[in-house]
Amino acid sequence: MSKIGANTQNLPLLDQPIFKKIMALIQFLFVLVLTFLGLLAITFFIGRVIPIDPVLAVVGDRATQEIYDATRTAMGLDRPLFVQFFAYVGDVFTGDLGKSVSTGRFVADDLMRVFPATLEMATLGIFIGVVLGVPMGVYSAAKEGKWLDQVFRVLGLVGYSVPAFWIGLVGLALFYGHLGWVAGPGRVDIFYEGLVEPRTGLMLVDSLLAGEWEIFWNAISHITLPAAILGFFSLAYIARMTRSFMLEQLNQEFVTTARVKGVPEHVVLWKHAFLPIRVPLITVIGLSYAGLLEGSVMIETVFSWPGIGNYLTVALLNADMNAVLGATLVVGAVFILINKLSDVLYRVLDPRSR
Amino acid sequence: MSEKLLEVQDLRVTFPTHRGDIDVVKGISFDLGRERLAIVGESGSGKSMTGRSILRLIRSPGRVTATKLKFDNIDLLDQSEKQMRALRGARISMVMQDPKYSLNPVLTIGEQIGEALRTHQNLPRKQVHDRVIDMLDQVRINDPDRVAKLYPHEVSGGMGQRIMIAMMLIPEPDLLIADEPTSALDVSVQAQVLDLIDGLIQQKGMGLIIISHDLNLVANYADRVLVMNAGEIVEECDASALKDAQHPYTKGLLAAVPRIDETREELPTLDRSQWDAT
Numbered sequence: 001m002s003k004i005g006a007n008t009q010n011l012p013l014l015d016q017p018i019f020k021k022i023m024a025l026i027q028f029l030f031v032l033v034l035t036f037l038g039l040l041a042i043t044f045f046i047g048r049v050i051p052i053d054p055v056l057a058v059v060g061d062r063a064t065q066e067i068y069d070a071t072r073t074a075m076g077l078d079r080p081l082f083v084q085f086f087a088y089v090g091d092v093f094t095g096d097l098g099k100s101v102s103t104g105r106f107v108a109d110d111l112m113r114v115f116p117a118t119l120e121m122a123t124l125g126i127f128i129g130v131v132l133g134v135p136m137g138v139y140s141a142a143k144e145g146k147w148l149d150q151v152f153r154v155l156g157l158v159g160y161s162v163p164a165f166w167i168g169l170v171g172l173a174l175f176y177g178h179l180g181w182v183a184g185p186g187r188v189d190i191f192y193e194g195l196v197e198p199r200t201g202l203m204l205v206d207s208l209l210a211g212e213w214e215i216f217w218n219a220i221s222h223i224t225l226p227a228a229i230l231g232f233f234s235l236a237y238i239a240r241m242t243r244s245f246m247l248e249q250l251n252q253e254f255v256t257t258a259r260v261k262g263v264p265e266h267v268v269l270w271k272h273a274f275l276p277i278r279v280p281l282i283t284v285i286g287l288s289y290a291g292l293l294e295g296s297v298m299i300e301t302v303f304s305w306p307g308i309g310n311y312l313t314v315a316l317l318n319a320d321m322n323a324v325l326g327a328t329l330v331v332g333a334v335f336i337l338i339n340k341l342s343d344v345l346y347r348v349l350d351p352r353s354r
Numbered sequence: 355m356s357e358k359l360l361e362v363q364d365l366r367v368t369f370p371t372h373r374g375d376i377d378v379v380k381g382i383s384f385d386l387g388r389e390r391l392a393i394v395g396e397s398g399s400g401k402s403m404t405g406r407s408i409l410r411l412i413r414s415p416g417r418v419t420a421t422k423l424k425f426d427n428i429d430l431l432d433q434s435e436k437q438m439r440a441l442r443g444a445r446i447s448m449v450m451q452d453p454k455y456s457l458n459p460v461l462t463i464g465e466q467i468g469e470a471l472r473t474h475q476n477l478p479r480k481q482v483h484d485r486v487i488d489m490l491d492q493v494r495i496n497d498p499d500r501v502a503k504l505y506p507h508e509v510s511g512g513m514g515q516r517i518m519i520a521m522m523l524i525p526e527p528d529l530l531i532a533d534e535p536t537s538a539l540d541v542s543v544q545a546q547v548l549d550l551i552d553g554l555i556q557q558k559g560m561g562l563i564i565i566s567h568d569l570n571l572v573a574n575y576a577d578r579v580l581v582m583n584a585g586e587i588v589e590e591c592d593a594s595a596l597k598d599a600q601h602p603y604t605k606g607l608l609a610a611v612p613r614i615d616e617t618r619e620e621l622p623t624l625d626r627s628q629w630d631a632t
Contacts, residue, residue, distance in 0.1 A: 253455035262443035
């Protein structure tokens with residue numbers, strides 16, 4: 001038996017390492033549930049105070065008072081607010097998000113359909129943003145003030161300031177209408193629609209699982225342009241942040257130390273200066289990704305993408321409160337999840353926070 | 355002192371500003387053999403810039419010029435950046451001021467020391483590891499196997515500086531520049547670190563440039579002393595003859611050092627009018 005094992009045997013229960021780990025996990029889950037409850041409460045009460053009448057949305061404005069009142073009672077809106085809230089929380093924890101007024105389906109089913117569409121596009125977008133944005137930021141910082149830096153910064157500025165719908169329409173006109181390099185709006189061509197069984201809801205994955213290569217390539221051709229545009233937006237932010245983090249590191253003494261050792265410049269850059277900025281970069285990338293997962297209404301509208309951004313907007317305009325609450329919950333859950341994931345990565349990447 | 359390790363003639367370090375170029379080192383000259391030279395001066399006197407210009411690590415827009423800057427008969431100003439990299443670490447090395455900032459926070463100590471060696475010599479992993487452990491042992495670190503796996507924030511300042519010394523000496527350079535190696539350390543470990551540098555330098559027969567603002571400290575660890583003020587060398591003498599220094603700046607500095615049997619009510623300050631006539 002190892003020395004450490006022998007030592008811990010005599011410790012009281014509360015000091016056992018395994019017990020401490022379990023406590024840490026319980027604490028983590030507790031915070032998670034609490035954050036989620038807070039989110040639920042805020043969305044629920046905002047949903048109740050906005051000047052939209054969900055009953056009217058169901059019965060229409062020509063309904064008689066009797067029908068109105070009956071519907072109101074049926075929807076449970078006559079109960080006190082906090083009773084409604086606890087009923088709602090109870091429903092959510094059993095997986096019931098209610099029915100959507102505008103689609104007539106269960107909100108949970110709708111979300112299972114629209115969220116993967118956004119997930120697919122956002123993931124590809126953030127991938128493009130990171131793969132291009134990080135090196136751009138690093139080399140921008142390395143060549144501070146030189147022409148390469150200027151070109152990258154102007155590119156970033158364009159990504160920052162150009163409106164999404166404009167670049168979407170211009171992109172479509174150029175790459176789809178004029179050059180024909182990519183497919184048009186939608187996730188696949190109309191005659192492929194509904195051909196693959198939606199196992200994950202991700203078109204690229206589902207078509208691969210079904211072995212439908214033709215549909216897979218068609219889906220790729222559809223997703224490329226909107227994902228590239230989302231990628232361009234996150235690239236602008238990621239490159240700018242990377243540049244400023246790198247500039248800060250390149251001024252540090254330990255970078256001079258590396259140069260004194262005779263370390264080649266690309267190692268100075270990618271090892272000595274880049275490794276320490278991974279932690280703040282994860283925050284930036286995580287937030288960008290979460291932002292993309294919220295769904296870009298503009299891009300989804302221009303590209304007829306059945307994503308969560310579109311769904312949420314339509315629901316809001318129709319006073320479809322169950323759908324709004326459900327979609328907001330998903331977005332909130334995504335933020336919480338990505339935050340927690342970043343926390344875990346911090347601990348892996350920064351020896352000082354272990 | 356027969357063999358000249360470093361020859362410096364009319365060395366200038368220039369920074370462009372809005373009001374024209376400013377020389378922070380104004381044409382200094384000195385030679386160095388395999389001996390211990392101290393460069394002393396107050397903050398801003400150009401002593402650190404002198405050290406860094408020998409490694410050609412003055413960052414742009416700063417410029418280094420000299421009529422002669424030769425290390426072991428190699429013209430340093432003539433070298434390409436690649437050739438300079440082959441010299442840095444391998445033949446000229448530098449210990450910096452504060453290990454809290456000069457060690458990379460996310461790399462282990464063993465990795466950072468090993469890198470100094472691997473950059474210049476293609477050695478198998480096992481051999482690098484053995485040399486790192488041996489070097490840590492030479493800078494008197496107990497349990498080097500454990501320390502090699504630690505990160506810089508897990509060691510004390512004195513230990514950090516010994517690690518820095520190990521990192522800079524592992525490729526066995528000929529010249530070590532120590533830029534204020536003890537000013538960030540507790541008084542109690544300052545002598546320890548200086549003794550260590552001194553012992554290793556003598557043992558390996560290297561040249562040493564020790565940069566400091568502490569005249570008395572340096573007198574014990576150097577053969578010769580250069581006193582710098584405002585980018586110029588104002589005094590050059592043997593360390594043992596420091597008390598007979600001629601220049602009013604040096605005398606002023608020496609007079610301002612408090613003694614253990616101090617009887618003066620007030621320590622004298624520098625009367626700059628004596629040499630700041632320009």
